[in-house]
Amino acid sequence: MAFTVERIRAEVADLLGEDPAGIPLDEDLADWGLDSVRLMSLAERWRAEGADVAFVRLAERPEVGAWAALLGATA
Template structure:
């Protein structure tokens, strides 16, 4: 299992949006930046493969990196 970090998630999002990771702020609404549901599903699948327990609906409900990282951290704490 690969290690998922806040910065690796930021890099994945930036790659998906063809942006620099520095341009993706923790509280940016990622849908406003151009992330659509298909790309979000791809990201969620990729992160699940890395060991995160998260669902598309949880990510779509609040489309910020800060919120998504909270979900990942909660899932990692539950797995410990």
């Protein structure tokens, strides 16, 4: 499955119990309650789908927009 900004936003929102439309592209997701355990689960899920992304890279900039760039997501 291809990565899109909306897909990343939706997966993050699901983990946080938020509305995807309310998840900003450029805010630190830790401020929204994304902890290391949830972040690790995202990294593992995405690697299982073939993404070349490590937990550390996601943790460096925990923002939807930054992750979209790392994953080569389309709009």
